[in-house]
Structure formats: structure tokens, C-alpha cells
Amino acid sequence: MSCVARAERTPIDVATATNRERRRPQRLAFLVGWWALLTIATVVIWLTDLAQDYKNVSLQIASMLALGGLSIWTLRSSGLPSPRRWWAAALVWTPVWAISPFGPVQLINNGNTGVADWRWRWAPTHDETLERAVAASSVLLDWKETDHDYPRFLGNGYWAEVKGVDIEADWNAHPPKLLWTQPIGAGWSGFAIVGDYAVTQEQRGGQEMVVCYELKSGKVAWSHADEARWDPSGPGALGGVGPRATPTIHNGRVYSHGATGILNCIDASKGKVIWTHDTLAEFGAENISWGKSDSPLIVDDNVVISVGGPDEKSLVAFKRETGEVAWTAGSHRSSYASPVLADIGGVRQILVVNENFLTAHDAATGAVLWEHPWDGDSNGNASASQPVPVGGDRIFLSKGYGIQSQLLQVTRIAPNAAASEKADGDAEKWSTEVIWSKPVLRTKFGNVVIRDGVLYGIDDIDMDAADLETGKRYWKKRRRPDLGHGQIMLVGDKILVISESGELVLIAADSDKYRELAKLQAIEGVTWNNPALSGKYLLVRNAEEAACFELPLAPTPTL
Numbered sequence: 001m002s003c004v005a006r007a008e009r010t011p012i013d014v015a016t017a018t019n020r021e022r023r024r025p026q027r028l029a030f031l032v033g034w035w036a037l038l039t040i041a042t043v044v045i046w047l048t049d050l051a052q053d054y055k056n057v058s059l060q061i062a063s064m065l066a067l068g069g070l071s072i073w074t075l076r077s078s079g080l081p082s083p084r085r086w087w088a089a090a091l092v093w094t095p096v097w098a099i100s101p102f103g104p105v106q107l108i109n110n111g112n113t114g115v116a117d118w119r120w121r122w123a124p125t126h127d128e129t130l131e132r133a134v135a136a137s138s139v140l141l142d143w144k145e146t147d148h149d150y151p152r153f154l155g156n157g158y159w160a161e162v163k164g165v166d167i168e169a170d171w172n173a174h175p176p177k178l179l180w181t182q183p184i185g186a187g188w189s190g191f192a193i194v195g196d197y198a199v200t201q202e203q204r205g206g207q208e209m210v211v212c213y214e215l216k217s218g219k220v221a222w223s224h225a226d227e228a229r230w231d232p233s234g235p236g237a238l239g240g241v242g243p244r245a246t247p248t249i250h251n252g253r254v255y256s257h258g259a260t261g262i263l264n265c266i267d268a269s270k271g272k273v274i275w276t277h278d279t280l281a282e283f284g285a286e287n288i289s290w291g292k293s294d295s296p297l298i299v300d301d302n303v304v305i306s307v308g309g310p311d312e313k314s315l316v317a318f319k320r321e322t323g324e325v326a327w328t329a330g331s332h333r334s335s336y337a338s339p340v341l342a343d344i345g346g347v348r349q350i351l352v353v354n355e356n357f358l359t360a361h362d363a364a365t366g367a368v369l370w371e372h373p374w375d376g377d378s379n380g381n382a383s384a385s386q387p388v389p390v391g392g393d394r395i396f397l398s399k400g401y402g403i404q405s406q407l408l409q410v411t412r413i414a415p416n417a418a419a420s421e422k423a424d425g426d427a428e429k430w431s432t433e434v435i436w437s438k439p440v441l442r443t444k445f446g447n448v449v450i451r452d453g454v455l456y457g458i459d460d461i462d463m464d465a466a467d468l469e470t471g472k473r474y475w476k477k478r479r480r481p482d483l484g485h486g487q488i489m490l491v492g493d494k495i496l497v498i499s500e501s502g503e504l505v506l507i508a509a510d511s512d513k514y515r516e517l518a519k520l521q522a523i524e525g526v527t528w529n530n531p532a533l534s535g536k537y538l539l540v541r542n543a544e545e546a547a548c549f550e551l552p553l554a555p556t557p558t559l
Contacts, residue, residue: 028077034069038062051402051442051460056114067092108526109238110500111445111485116526126544127186127241130204133211133223141212141221141269143195143252148535150193153246153295153338155532158388159449160489162533166554167491169506171518174552176504176538180218181523181547185209187242187259188293190530191539194249194268197221198532198539200546201256203229203242210247210256210266215537218548222271230259230291240543244293244336246530248303253320255303259291263305265323275323283316283328285309288355288378293336299350299363302326306352308334315339315352315361329366332357335376336384344393345412345430351387351395358387358397358408360430370410370430375403385443390450390468394435398457400444407435407471438471440464445528449490454511456495458483463497465511477514487530498540502527504549523547 045058074080074089098105099118108117119125147164154160168174185202191213192199199212207225214221231241245257253274254266261280266273280287285308297304302317307328309316314330332354339352341363348363358372374397376383381401388396393412398405413429441448441457441464448457454474455466461482465474484500490509494517497505502523508515527542538549 028073031069031073031077035066038066038069049439051400051444052114053111053400053444054402064096067096110526111528116501125186125241126183127203128205130183130185132204132207132225133185133202133209133220135220135222135271139222139270141197143197143268146195146534149195149249150191150532150534151250152192152248152298153190154386154447154530155489158340158342158386158390159447160487160530161449162489162491165491165533165535167494167496167506168552168554169494169517171506171520171552176520176549176551179216179537179548179550181545182218183544184541184546185211185242186240186543188240188244188528188543189242190246191532191541192247192249192254193532193534193537193539197268198534199247199249199254199256199268200541201243201245201247201258205229208243208258208260208262210254210264212254212268212271213546215534215539215548218546224264224266224271224273226258226262226264228258228260228262230287232289232291239290240526242543244291245295245338248296248298250298250303250320255296255298255320257292257294257296257305259293260287261285261292261307263296263303263318265303265320277318277323279305279307279316280309283307283309283313284311285313285334288334288336288382289380290336290382292334293384294334294338294352297339297341297350299341304339304350306334306337306339306354308332308354314354315350315359315366317366327366329361330354330359330368332359333378335378336382337386340387340389342389342395344389344395344410347412351389353383353385353387353397355383358395360410369428370432372408372432374399384445386447388448388450396448396455396468398441398443398448400442400460402439403442404437404439405441405471406437407468409433409435436471438466438473440466440471440473445485446487449488449495449509451490451493451509452511454509456488456490456509458486458488458497461485461500463507463514465514467511474511475514479516485528487528489531489533491533496531496533496538498522498527498529498531500527501525502540502542502545504540522549 042062071089071092097103106121110116185204187202189201208228209225211223212221243259247256256264263277265275294306304317307316313328316328317326337353350361355378356376358374360369383399385398393410395408411431453468462478464476486499489496495507504520504522506518523545532539536551
């Protein structure tokens with residue numbers, strides 16, 4: 001039996017080992033302290049009134065910094081052997097790699113850059129699994145206009161409102177009746193309804209489609225397909241694929257504006273294209289990050305869209321019958337809002353929220369009358385909400401990203417001077433003045449409704465009510481689950497909300513307090529599409545599912 005002598009440890013070795021043992025707990029405490037600091041900072045941010053997307057971004061940044069701290073600690077203080085230390089530090093970043101463009105997981109985001117769902121990146125998307133929507137046979141539809149049609153984006157006015165309908169508030173005793181539900185192609189287009197038919201846009205694989213459905217059955221009446229697919233990359237990828245704009249139905253024709261700028265005029269009875277324009281290519285315009293989103297506006301004999309081209313090719317009017325270009329005007333880049341027709345200062349004009357200006361055009365010629373700065377960036381701080389004329393030559397403006405809403409007064413200077421009496425260079429002058437600017441009704445994807453001088457809308461993710469004249473907030477309500485970036489519609493004295501998660505919520509249009517009357521889970525998935533209501537028939541949809549409900553109506557009081 002042999003003995004192996006132990007090497008004696010020198011005082012230096014003992015001291016070094018002791019110092020290492022002392023340092024490790026200190027460095028571990030530093031890591032824990034770093035995480036605690038990030039947690040406290042994130043909680044403080046979430047307790048502020050910042051927009052929800054900024055809060056979500058702060059959480060994402062804090063998570064990255066936490067992983068960075070863990071990775072550095074692993075390299076410097078974990079005590080692992082050198083090769084393992086580097087592998088362990090790299091392994092910390094596996095979750096980040098997994099959800100990156102190079103990883104196997106694709107996150108599905110909501111409107112605040114939060115995570116709503118996920119999918120395997122190699123799996124086909126929902127729209128790629130759908131066949132082309134086709135009718136059973138050739139058709140010749142009998143389109144009959146009615147008093148309760150909902151023929152375009154937001155229906156018939158400056159905000160989504162349906163008059164002459166009183167929805168029953170007790171959905172426990174009288175629940176909405178589901179008439180049909182079915183898969184639908186991707187996109188954020190709403191339905192336009194005339195008579196017994198409803199038209200929307202959707203993406204199915206490589207085809208951007210305009211599809212006409214039977215209102216009460218959901219059967220396809222006809223469809224038209226263009227070989228186009230808007231599938232943005234970079235920041236725009238958060239918006240998903242497919243068309244955004246809602247078609248406009250007018251005098252037996254359907255006017256659609258696709259996400260890549262294709263403008264179609266379609267015979268509503270047959271589904272056949274009468275004329276078409278590839279507007280981005282024809283007018284030298286670049287698309288915006290989340291795709292063309294403005295719905296066509298009918299002005300007399302013209303159909304008007306925001307192309308966003310340079311050199312007096314921003315707003316373009318086409319002859320409704322032939323598709324010929326009637327006029328072009330303006331040079332601003334587009335936003336995601338749709339143009340509206342208004343009478344301001346006794347002059348018919350088209351109001352359009354561009355990338356960073358509200359611009360007014362003469363309705364007949366397109367000439368720019370006046371402009372008002374409106375902060376925006378169509379690749380980031382985007383504007384999607386409509387300009388809302390509210391009477392008295394005033395316009396309400398709202399948007400998300402923490403920008404304050406404004407009530408704007410427009411004044412026409414020397415309105416009595418006839419054009420023939422003006423000297424050369426003596427153009428008519430206009431002025432704008434901000435009556436109030438306040439952090440209320442900061443709509444991001446949606447719009448407001450107005451009843452009895454009260455503005456109602458979704459401020460970030462909370463229902464909000466404010467006085468139109470002063471901007472004073474009456475109330476703001478956060479519910480669970482939150483409304484997210486849903487859409488709203490005024491129906492009589494009630495507000496119908498389709499939340500971002502597909503929940504249908506009925507709210508009283510009451511300035512005194514928030515009163516929720518009824519609720520129902522209508523569809524599943526991220527829902528940014530505007531609903532459409534024709535009489536008692538409600539259409540809702542998102543990028544995967546569409547449904548029609550027959551709403552219960554309150555009994556008519558007897559005399």
C-alpha cells in the first residue's frame with residue numbers, strides 16, 4: 001500500500017479561495033439586485049398613464065436587460081469551466097433566438113405590441129389554407145337599396161352610427177342569435193352592406209380578394225381576385241397580411257382599394273371588373289409600412305382615394321363610370337385614415353389626414369385650400385383615425401401613440417370674394433386655431449362616436465367619454481378583459497363595441513358613468529375590423545373568422 005502525499009496549500013492559495021467564496025455571493029446579490037431594479041422600473045412605468053404599447057415595450061426592454069445581466073453573470077461569476085461557461089451564456093439567449101426572424105416561433109401581436117398568440121414559423125398561415133372563395137354558379141344579383149344599408153366604411157356618416165334601431169339590453173333573457181360563422185381570409189377590411197348582400201376584402205394565399213356574401217346565410221355570391229399579397233416585413237409585420245380598406249358600394253357598383261394600391265370598380269350584380277388602376281405604380285407612390293388602408297370616397301361623379309404620391313399626386317379622383325383620372329392634388333405621403341367630404345366655411349371640401357398634416361381639398365377641383373400640422377409618421381407614429389367635422393366649421397382630431405386629441409376651428413377669410421373678382425395671386429385664405437388639446441380619446445386603430453355633445457371612444461385600451469366643447473373628461477373605464485384596440489358603433493342610446501379579442505360589449509351612451517349592459521364572445525382572435533349593422537343584422541370579422549348575429553331589438557312601446 002502506497003501513500004500519496006498531499007500538496008500543502010500555501011497561504012496565497014487559501015486567501016484566493018476565500019476571496020472567491022466571498023465574491024460569488026456578492027455578485028449573485030448584484031444579479032438579484034439588477035433584476036429587482038428592472039422589475040421596480042417596469043412596475044413604475046406600468047403605473048403611469050403612458051400608452052399601453054409603450055408599457056409593453058418597456059417590459060420587453062426590461063426582459064432583454066434581465067437576460068443580458070444573466071448572461072454576463074454566467075460568463076464572469078458562475079464558476080463554470082470556460083467552455084461550459086460560454087455555452088451557458090449563449091443558452092440564456094435561446095428564447096430570444098426562438099422568436100427572432102431566424103427562430104422557429106412567430107409571435108402574433110395585438111395592437112400594443114403585446115403577445116396575443118404564437119405559431120410555428122414553418123406552418124402555413126390561416127389564409128394559405130383556404131381555397132379561393134367562389135360562388136356555386138354564375139350570378140346576376142338583384143341589389144335593392146334599403147333605408148338601413150351600411151354601404152361604406154363607418155356606414156353613412158362621419159362616425160359609425162345606426163339610427164332607428166333600439167337594441168335590447170337584456171342579453172340573458174334575449175341573447176343575440178348566431179345566424180352563421182365561417183372561416184374568412186386575412187385582412188382588416190370591414191363589411192359594406194346593401195340590401196341582402198355584404199362585401200369585404202380578404203387575403204387567401206397569393207390572391208387579394210373582393211368577396212360578396214349573402215347577408216343572412218354567409219354563402220359566397222361572387223368574388224374577384226387580384227394576384228397580390230401584402231405581407232410586410234420589419235415593424236410592419238406586426239400588422240399582419242392582407243387588405244385593410246372597407247369597400248364602398250354606390251349605385252350598383254363596388255369600389256375597393258387593396259393593400260398594394262389596386263383600385264377596382266366592380267359590377268355589384270355580376271362581380272365583374274369594370275375598370276381598375278394600380279395606383280402606386282401609376283402615380284409613383286411608395287407603399288406605407290402597414291399597407292394602403294383608406295376606403296374609397298364618392299364625391300359627385302368621382303371616386304377619391306389617398307394615393308400618397310409626390311408632385312401633386314397625393315389625393316386622386318377618378319371618374320366613377322370610366323375610371324379616367326379627373327384630377328390629382330397634394331404631395332403628402334398617405335396615412336391610414338380615409339378621406340371625408342365636408343362643408344367648411346360654405347365650401348365643399350375633402351378632408352384627408354395625411355402622414356403629418358390634415359389637408360383640405362376643394363371637392364370639385366382637388367385644389368389644396370388649407371392645411372393643419374398633425375404629428376405622424378406612417379412608418380411608426382401612424383395616424384389611422386378619421387377627421388370628424390362636428391359643425392360650426394370645427395373638426396375633431398384624434399390618434400394614438402400618446403398624442404393629444406384636438407378640437408380645431410377653421411376660419412375662411414374674405415369668404416364673399418368671388419373667384420372672378422380676385423386679383424392674380426390673391427388666393428383665398430384660411431386659418432386654423434386649436435380650441436383645445438387634451439390627453440383624451442387617444443384612438444389608435446379606431447374612431448370616436450358623438451351623442452348629445454359627448455365624445456365616446458377607446459382611449460388606448462380603455463373606454464373614454466369627454467365633452468366635445470371643452471375636452472373635459474367625464475369618465476374613463478378599464479375593464480377586464482380590456483377592450484384593447486377594438487371598434488365602436490353608436491346605435492341609438494347605446495354603444496356597441498367589438499373588442500380586440502372578439503368580445504361583443506353593449507354600453508350605455510351615458511356621460512354620467514360607465515354602464516355595461518351586456519356582453520358576448522362573438523369571435524376568437526385579434527379583431528381590428530370595424531363591425532357593420534344593417535337593421536338587426538350585425539356582421540363582425542377578423543383575419544380568420546366572420547359571423548352574422550341577429551340582434552334582439554327592444555319592444556316598441558304601445559300607446
